[in-house]
Structures are given as C-alpha cells and as structure tokens.
Amino acid sequence: xxxxIPAFRHPNLPKNDLGYTSKDYEGAVSTLCAGCxxxxxxxxxxxxxxxxxxxxxxVAKLSGIGCSSKTPTYFLGNSHGFNSVHGRMPSVATGANxxxxxxxxxxxxxxxxxxxxxxxxxxxxxxxxxxxVYICENNGVYGLTKGQDSATTDKGSKSKKGExxxxxxxxxxxxxxxxGATFVANSFSGDKDQLVPxxxxxxxxxxxxxxxxxxxxxxxxxxPGSTKSYDFIRQHMASTNTVDYVPPATEITxxxxxxxxxxxxxxxxxxxTFHKLESKHDIHSRSSALAMMQEFKAEDKVLTGILFIxxxxxxIHEAMNTTxxxxxxxxxxxxxxxxxxxxxxxxxxxx
Amino acid sequence: MKPTDTNxxxxxxxxxxxxxxxxxxxxxxxxxxxxxxxxxSDAYMVNWESNVFPGILGRTCDRPCEPACRRGRVEDKPVxxxxxxxxxxxxxxDITARLPKIPKEKNGFKLALxxxxxxxxxxxxxxxxxxxxxxxxxxxxxAGGFMRQQIPSFRLPAEVIDEETGYILDMGVxxxxxxxxxxxxxxxxKGYDAVFVxxxxxxxxxxxxxxxxxxxxxxxxxxxxxxxxxxFGHQTETPKDVIxxxxxxxxxxxxxxxxxxxxxxxxxxxxxxxxxxVASPWEIEDTxxxxxxxxxxxxxxxxxxxxxxxxxxxxxxxxxxxxxxxxVFTPTGQFETVGCGLVLLAIxxxxxFKWIERDLGIEFNEIGLAKVDDVTYQSTxxxxxxxxxxxxxPKNIITAVAQGHQAAVSIDLFLNGKxxxxxxxxxxxxxxxxxxxxxxxxxxxxSEEERNIVPHVDLDEAIHSHTMEVELGFDAKTALEExxxxxxxxxxxxxxxxxxxECDACIDICPVDCLTFTxxxxxxxxxxxxxxxxxxxxxxxxxxxxxxxxxxxxKDEDVCLHCGLCAERCPTSAWDMQKFLYIAPxxxxxxx
Numbered sequence: 001x002x003x004x005i006p007a008f009r010h011p012n013l014p015k016n017d018l019g020y021t022s023k024d025y026e027g028a029v030s031t032l033c034a035g036c037x038x039x040x041x042x043x044x045x046x047x048x049x050x051x052x053x054x055x056x057x058x059v060a061k062l063s064g065i066g067c068s069s070k071t072p073t074y075f076l077g078n079s080h081g082f083n084s085v086h087g088r089m090p091s092v093a094t095g096a097n098x099x100x101x102x103x104x105x106x107x108x109x110x111x112x113x114x115x116x117x118x119x120x121x122x123x124x125x126x127x128x129x130x131x132x133v134y135i136c137e138n139n140g141v142y143g144l145t146k147g148q149d150s151a152t153t154d155k156g157s158k159s160k161k162g163e164x165x166x167x168x169x170x171x172x173x174x175x176x177x178x179x180g181a182t183f184v185a186n187s188f189s190g191d192k193d194q195l196v197p198x199x200x201x202x203x204x205x206x207x208x209x210x211x212x213x214x215x216x217x218x219x220x221x222x223x224p225g226s227t228k229s230y231d232f233i234r235q236h237m238a239s240t241n242t243v244d245y246v247p248p249a250t251e252i253t254x255x256x257x258x259x260x261x262x263x264x265x266x267x268x269x270x271x272x273t274f275h276k277l278e279s280k281h282d283i284h285s286r287s288s289a290l291a292m293m294q295e296f297k298a299e300d301k302v303l304t305g306i307l308f309i310x311x312x313x314x315x316i317h318e319a320m321n322t323t324x325x326x327x328x329x330x331x332x333x334x335x336x337x338x339x340x341x342x343x344x345x346x347x348x349x350x351x
Numbered sequence: 352m353k354p355t356d357t358n359x360x361x362x363x364x365x366x367x368x369x370x371x372x373x374x375x376x377x378x379x380x381x382x383x384x385x386x387x388x389x390x391x392s393d394a395y396m397v398n399w400e401s402n403v404f405p406g407i408l409g410r411t412c413d414r415p416c417e418p419a420c421r422r423g424r425v426e427d428k429p430v431x432x433x434x435x436x437x438x439x440x441x442x443x444x445d446i447t448a449r450l451p452k453i454p455k456e457k458n459g460f461k462l463a464l465x466x467x468x469x470x471x472x473x474x475x476x477x478x479x480x481x482x483x484x485x486x487x488x489x490x491x492x493x494a495g496g497f498m499r500q501q502i503p504s505f506r507l508p509a510e511v512i513d514e515e516t517g518y519i520l521d522m523g524v525x526x527x528x529x530x531x532x533x534x535x536x537x538x539x540x541k542g543y544d545a546v547f548v549x550x551x552x553x554x555x556x557x558x559x560x561x562x563x564x565x566x567x568x569x570x571x572x573x574x575x576x577x578x579x580x581x582x583f584g585h586q587t588e589t590p591k592d593v594i595x596x597x598x599x600x601x602x603x604x605x606x607x608x609x610x611x612x613x614x615x616x617x618x619x620x621x622x623x624x625x626x627x628x629v630a631s632p633w634e635i636e637d638t639x640x641x642x643x644x645x646x647x648x649x650x651x652x653x654x655x656x657x658x659x660x661x662x663x664x665x666x667x668x669x670x671x672x673x674x675x676x677x678x679v680f681t682p683t684g685q686f687e688t689v690g691c692g693l694v695l696l697a698i699x700x701x702x703x704f705k706w707i708e709r710d711l712g713i714e715f716n717e718i719g720l721a722k723v724d725d726v727t728y729q730s731t732x733x734x735x736x737x738x739x740x741x742x743x744x745p746k747n748i749i750t751a752v753a754q755g756h757q758a759a760v761s762i763d764l765f766l767n768g769k770x771x772x773x774x775x776x777x778x779x780x781x782x783x784x785x786x787x788x789x790x791x792x793x794x795x796x797x798s799e800e801e802r803n804i805v806p807h808v809d810l811d812e813a814i815h816s817h818t819m820e821v822e823l824g825f826d827a828k829t830a831l832e833e834x835x836x837x838x839x840x841x842x843x844x845x846x847x848x849x850x851x852x853e854c855d856a857c858i859d860i861c862p863v864d865c866l867t868f869t870x871x872x873x874x875x876x877x878x879x880x881x882x883x884x885x886x887x888x889x890x891x892x893x894x895x896x897x898x899x900x901x902x903x904x905x906k907d908e909d910v911c912l913h914c915g916l917c918a919e920r921c922p923t924s925a926w927d928m929q930k931f932l933y934i935a936p937x938x939x940x941x942x943x
Contacts (some may be wrong), residue, residue: 004796004910005860005862005914005916006796006862007799008425008426008799008863008910008914009862009863009864010863010865010883010910011910012883012884012886013883014883027658029860030920032861032929033922034789034856034920034922035852035854035856035921035922035923036856036923037854037857039859039860039920040855040856040859043855043859057653078460108577137770141512163931189855190853190854190855192855205511216854218852218854218922230852230853230854231852231899234853236901257894
C-alpha cells in the first residue's frame with residue numbers, strides 16, 4: 001500500500017489568487033478504506049479552500065474521534081489542527097474561537113462523534129452560534145469499531161450484518177434547525193458539484209454553519225439494504241436548490257430568473273446564488289425547511305442542498321458582546337497575569 | 352464520444368509513448384525494468400529481438416523515443432532511454448547461446464542482399480532462422496555500412512560493430528566483402544528468389560562554387576567519403592585549418608574527427624542560425640564542448656585556390672528568416688574570408704543507382720529513387736525489395752532496422768505465395784500486476800530523481816585520439832537510478848465500467864488530475880470539461896461505457912504517472928494495473 005503520493009502534479013494545474021495550486025491545500029495520503037466517502041469530502045474541502053484563495057495558515061481544523069475525525073490529516077496539510085477527545089471537538093472549537101476569532105474554524109465530526117458521545121457538546125455549539133463550519137461526515141455506522149448501527153442509522157436500514165435497525169434515527173439537520181442554527185445544509189459525498197459550493201457558502205457564513213454530509217462507508221454500510229449506500233442515495237436524492245458561490249467583487253454574469261433564482265449577499269461581500277428546484281421552499285424560513293424535510297422523508301427521499309440560511313446571523317462574539325474587548329490571544333503577559341496586587345483587589349471585593 | 356475499444360492493441364500501444372515513437376517499436380519500459388533488476392542479458396535480448404543492434408543504437412540512435420517520453424511532459428527531461436540501452440549492451444554476459452538456432456536444412460529459397468548496413472543485416476537476422484540461404488554483397492571490407500563508415504569511432508567503437516554484425520554473419524550468411532554489385536541485371540540473372548537492396552545513400556552532395564574546378568577535388572572533399580577513409584585507416588592526418596560546411600550530424604562528426612586527426616583550427620560554417628540546425632541537440636552540445644566554433648548565417652560563395660592550393664573560402668553573411676513557412680536568406684553585403692587547407696562538405700547525401708539498369712521493371716521516381724511501397728518495401732519488380740536509406744533517402748539506423756524487418760516479412764510472404772498487404776498482427780499480452788491487496792509487481796512509486804548525465808572521458812585526452820570513445824556510459828548504480836525514472840507507461844490503467852460504484856476515490860487520489868466523471872459529449876467539449884482540460888490533442892482520451900448515473904469515466908492519457916494509486920484506492924477493482932506487452936510483427940515461422 002502506498003502511503004506516499006508522487007510529487008508530480010499536472011503541469012497545467014491552475015493557480016488561485018494567492019499563487020497556490022490545489023497541491024498546496026492537500027494533506028497526507030488517506031489511510032481510510034479505499035472508496036470511503038470521507039476522502040471525497042476532504043477533496044471537496046481542498047477544492048473549496050483553493051477556489052476561495054484561503055491562506056492555509058489561517059485555518060484551524062478540529063476533530064474528535066472516529067474515521068471522520070482522522071480526515072483533517074488528509075487535507076490542508078499547512079493549516080493548524082487539533083484532534084480532540086471523542087465528541088469534544090465543539091468545546092475545543094469554542095475555546096479556540098474565543099481566544100482567536102480571526103481564524104477559519106473547520107470542525108470535522110462523524111455520526112458517532114456528533115450524534116452519540118458528542119451530542120451534548122454539539123447542541124451547545126449550535127445554540128451559541130460559534131463562528132465555524134461544522135461538517136458531520138455521516139455514514140450511519142460505527143466503522144472504526146467494525147460496523148455497529150449508529151444513532152443516525154435509519155429505521156429498517158441494513159448494514160453488512162444484514163439485521164434491520166430497530167430504532168428511530170436522529171436527524172441532525174432537524175435538531176440543528178430547532179436549536180437555532182443559522183446555516184443548515186445536507187449533502188452527499190458523491191456529489192462534489194453540490195458539496196463544494198455549499199462548503200464555500202458555509203465558510204462565508206458568519207456563525208455556526210452545519211453541513212450534514214451523507215458519506216457511504218464502503219466497508220460496512222454500502223450494502224443493498226442500507227439507506228446510506230452510494231446506490232441508495234443516488235436513487236433517492238432530491239435537492240432544494242443548486243448553489244453557486246460568487247466571491248466578493250466579482251461581476252455576476254450568470255443568467256438570473258426572477259421566479260426561481262435568489263441571490264443572498266453575505267457579510268463579507270460575497271454572494272450565494274440559489275437556483276431553486278423546489279419552488280415552495282423559502283430558505284430563510286426555519287419552519288419551511290423543517291416542513292420540507294418531513295415531506296420528502298415521507299416520500300422516501302433524501303432532501304439535500306442548503307436548507308436554511310440566516311445571513312444576518314450574530315455570532316457568539318456579537319451576541320455576548322465580546323467584540324469590544326480584545327481577543328485573548330492579543331493580550332500580553334501583563335494583562336493575562338496582572339500580579340498579586342490585582343488579586344488582592346479582587347479578593348477585597350469579596351471580603 | 353464512443354467508448355474506447357481497448358481491445359484494439361494500438362490503443363494501449365500509443366500510451367507507451369516511447370515504444371510507439373520507436374520505428375522498430377522496441378518495448379522500452381520492459382527492458383528498462385530488466386535493467387533495474389540487474390538482468391542485463393535479458394534486457395539486451397529484448398532489445399536485440401526488436402532493434403538488432405542494441406550496443407550500436409545505445410550510442411548512436413536518433414532516439415525518437417526520448418522526445419516522446421511522458422517524463423518529458425511531467426518534468427523537464429525524458430528518461431535517458433538511449434544510454435540505458437547501452438548499459439544492457441555493456442553489462443550483459445555472453446549471449447551467443449540465446450541467439451536463434453539456424454536450421455541445417457534450408458527452405459530452398461536463395462536471397463541476395465546488397466550492402467551490409469543495418470537494413471540488410473536485419474533482413475538476414477530475420478530470415479536466416481527461417482531457413483533461407485543468403486548471399487550478402489558489400490563493397491567495402493567490413494560489415495556495418497553507414498554505422499562503420501560514417502560514424503566516427505570516438506562515438507561508436509569498431510569492436511561494438513564487429514560484435515553485433517558478427518552475431519548475424521555467424522548465422523551462416525554467405526558474405527562477399529569487397530564485392531560491389533555493378534549490375535542488377537547480372538545479379539537477377541543468377542536466379543535469386545528475391546533481392547534486397549540495402550545499399551544506403553552513399554554519395555554525399557557536392558557544392559560546386561567558383562574555385563572548385565581549380566582544386567580538383569583534392570582539398571574540397573565530401574564529408575561522408577572522408578569519414579569512411581578515416582574509418583578504414585586511409586586518412587590519418589589533416590591540414591591545420593579545416594572548414595566543415597553543413598549543420599547536420601555528419602558535419603558534427605567531420606569536425607570532431609578533424610580535431611582528432613591533428614587539425615588546430617576547425618570551424619563549422621552554416622547558412623542557417625544554430626537554432627535551425629538539423630543535427631541532434633546532444634551532438635551540437637558535444638561539438639561545442641570540444642571548443643569547435645559554429646559560425647551561423649554564413650553563405651559560402653567561393654573556394655580561393657592559389658597555385659593549385661586551397662587557401663581559403665569566401666562567405667557572405669546573410670540574414671535568416673522564415674516567411675510563410677519558407678526559409679529566406681537575405682544577403683547583407685558583408686563578406687568574410689576564412690582561411691583553410693581542407694573543406695569538408697556535409698550538406699546532404701544522395702542515392703546513386705547507376706548500377707540498376709532501367710529496363711528491368713524497377714521503376715524510378717523523379718528524384719532518382721526506386722518506386723517502393725511504403726508498407727511492403729517491394730519495388731515495381733516483384734522480386735526486388737528496398738530498405739534503409741536506399742528506399743526513401745537518408746533517415747537513421749533505427750528506421751533502417753524497422754524497414755529491414757518489414758522487408759523480411761514481405762519477402763517471406765512473397766516466397767510463400769501470400770498477399771504482401773496482409774501484414775501479420777503484433778503479438779500482445781495484457782496481465783494484471785496485482786500482487787496483494789495494495790501491492791504491485793512493478794515499482795509503482797514515481798522517482799523524483801533528475802535525468803543523469805553520462806560521464807565523458809577527459810576532453811584533452813579525448814581529442815587526441817579518434818578511436819577513444821568519448822562517452823563512458825552509465826555505471827550500474829547510475830543506470831539503476833535512471834531506470835527508476837521510467838514511469839512504466841506499459842503498465843496500463845485498465846477500467847471495468849460495470850464494477851465502478853462512482854465513489855470518486857480514484858479522482859480524489861490521482862496526483863495529476865487525469866480522471867473525471869462527466870456527461871458524455873463530443874470530444875472537444877469533453878476535453879474542455881475535464882478536471883484539468885486536455886489541451887494536448889496528440890494524446891488520447893479513454894472513455895468508458897456508461898456508468899450507473901449515466902456519466903462516463905474519462906481519462907486523459909497525457910500526463911498519467913502510472914503510479915497505480917487509482918487502482919489502489921478503488922474499492923471494487925474497477926481500475927487495475929495491467930502490463931501490456933506489444934511485440935511488433937517480424938518474420939516468424941508459422942508455428943512459432
């Protein structure tokens with residue numbers, strides 16, 4: 001097995017505004033199973049960051065434990081990273097964001113890491129509206145422990161063992177919507193045309209951007225009875241909309257149809273263009289999103305695309321009014337440790 | 352686009368750029384792997400089967416393979432294929448036991464071959480093992496033709512020619528040296544079943560300028576003839592000042608030889624700029640490295656002869672340009688006189704067929720060449736075949752060999768009463784290289800080593816001997832390094848559409864972005880839409896059958912590294928790495 005990748009790249013590889021090629025956004029060679037959907041998500045993150053000319057050293061990748069949480073090694077090799085304890089990525093991300101609000105935080109988690117052990121952490125990160133991209137690589141199976149059903153396995157879905165799952169699944173998108181998430185999307189690892197612009201929109205979004213990505217587990221959950229196999233998703237996938245990310249200060253040339261197209265201006269000057277495939281859906285309405293999801297689920301369809309966006313979202317710094325004070329990382333030693341006289345003063349207040 | 356038919360052997364053959372570009376279609380990656388494995392004799396035999404003169408070609412080949420090498424598109428420089436070929440010739444063991452057995456009982460056909468150059472020797476090599484009886488006629492005293500007479504020994508030692516021509520002569524060829532055929536008519540009357548003309552393009556062109564008659568051919572000489580005299584030891588010294596006229600490889604050989612025979616002041620003068628010279632770049636480099644000035648844009652006007660003695664040559668400086676694809680030489684009115692005691696003319700070669708009577712049924716064209724079929728090499732006289740420089744004018748050794756193979760096939764078909772246009776098929780073999788779950792039987796990792804330079808002998812030493820070989824050849828360690836640079840383009844990426852689950856794994860891992868899932872359209876659209884658009888139109892696109900989503904897998908062959916990562920990351924083995932061996936057809940016994 002090759003753990004190395006040849007150094008040569010296509011001589012005509014395009015360069016972005018920073019003069020980088022996509023090679024500068026790659027990581028180590030994946031050690032996940034061949035064909036794992038997670039690798040496609042890593043490739044989509046690479047493509048999104050390359051196209052947006054994001055300086056790799058201004059990104060922090062955070063993850064917990066699981067197959068999904070290994071993947072930050074496989075993209076953005078020149079970025080910061082923190083591989084935390086199982087399910088605890090959100091609190092590490094929150095802390096990092098408190099200390100340094102200038103980095104782009106990309107959290108990568110899986111269905112076990114998010115919907116089971118990390119559920120308590122996940123929901124609070126959502127309600128705090130931490131400014132980050134949270135990608136759940138959802139394969140509906142515990143792959144790292146050899147294929148047990150997870151909390152997101154659909155009722156009746158059969159993994160490699162052949163036993164239908166008896167329990168109701170947790171729908172992470174629905175939970176995020178109910179908890180007040182300001183950006184919620186659902187996508188599929190096998191559809192980069194959809195996934196890449198969604199990641200770009202999520203990066204642009206100010207606040208907590210949640211993307212649930214269905215990511216087939218080739219080894220344990222790509223069987224005929226599974227609802228998270230490549231074939232099943234391809235046969236049952238429906239989309240609310242297609243999305244185009246338009247960087248700031250770019251002339252928009254694409255045709256615009258009043259009836260079905262909508263442009264959403266983001267806080268950094270970029271524009272997300274939605275081409276609605278489902279005319280009833282209002283992407284600015286939580287209840288519309290929840291209703292659509294229910295409707296499609298009843299028809300045995302998986303609804304994908306950007307489900308909800310609140311472009312006026314206030315992230316945790318604004319909501320808690322931390323913006324007036326400098327972030328922790330900019331404080332010097334004197335400020336961080338004001339000395340015993342300051343301690344004495346504080347103690348005196350309580351005496 | 353239509354799905355690619357990989358059952359057509361030419362598809363995968365074209366992916367092996369070096370082999371495809373080689374006129375004799377030598378399986379280059381195959382022998383390079385054998386060199387890497389230290390199996391030099393095996394590597395030599397792979398070469399010998401296809402190009403007959405590995406030791407000679409490993410020093411002198413025009414190497415059409417190297418500009419074609421995929422490595423040259425991935426990084427700057429191609430694999431040093433030619434010099435690796437020399438390695439297997441240098442380091443092999445005695446291979447005489449591996450040479451084909453020659454049947455004692457002959458098949459009853461008797462052939463005459465004219466000339467003992469590369470094409471005629473190839474015909475002999477191919478047809479002797481089939482039981483033909485062969486008479487070989489050579490005007491000079493030794494075999495080799497162009498290779499012996501016109502390539503100087505400091506590039507190609509005589510022992511190498513002796514050895515490799517010897518393998519063929521020792522098959523029992525009736526070689527008649529010092530025998531110039533003066534009449535084709537007389538030869539045909541001797542009752543040969545077929546005649547092969549491989550007499551080369553022996554006569555160099557003359558440049559008749561004012562003063563030429565005064566010199567009387569004494570000190571204004573034709574380069575190729577002068578080189579032959581040096582090769583046979585008839586010419587051992589030169590005057591101090593020598594001018595070489597011409598910009599091809601013969602000009603380079605002439606000036607370097609003159610330097611070695613004691614000339615103190617050798618100059619090459621040519622009408623064109625250096626950038627438009629036809630000599631191989633490496634020959635120009637070697638010439639310049641020996642301190643020989645090359646004066647460009649000099650149009651020769653006159654030989655200055657005083658009292659019957661050549662003194663100098665007069666030139667006019669010209670301005671060179673290309674207009675509407677044609678070379679234009681504009682006089683500047685500036686004249687130069689260059690002193691010299693010898694002028695060597697290397698301005699091209701011509702064929703001379705004065706010895707072929709024009710009433711034998713062998714038709715000639717307007718430029719004095721016999722009309723020869725470019726597939727069968729048969730002339731308009733069914734029993735007479737041509738090959739090498741005698742067929743279509745001066746080319747190179749490897750082309751002569753390739754034509755010799757084809758002529759041998761034709762002669763064999765002809766004498767067995769078969770249609771000459773029905774050429775035999777190549778023999779091909781496609782075999783998976785999978786050894787384990789993610790393990791291949793070839794070195795799939797791509798070496799980042801840069802092209803190795805062949806060491807030369809010390810320059811001062813080199814220019815004092817016209818027999819001392821200038822290049823030393825690679826040693827075993829450098830040869831291994833250089834061999835590892837080969838991308839193994841013959842280990843093909845073989846795709847099975849009905850196994851593909853479209854998981855994107857191959858597309859994500861491919862280091863050079865040569866794979867894309869896309870909707871099938873016209874080729875121009877598909878080329879534009881690929882992950883990296885495919886602008887190199889000389890390289891094919893592989894297009895699969897339709898996949899489940901209605902898309903197709905498209906592979907741009909252009910810069911594929913054959914690293915096998917697509918197959919390694921494929922969960923269903925829809926991609927596999929399979930070694931494609933293509934052996935160009937040669938004359939063979941039916942049951943071989």
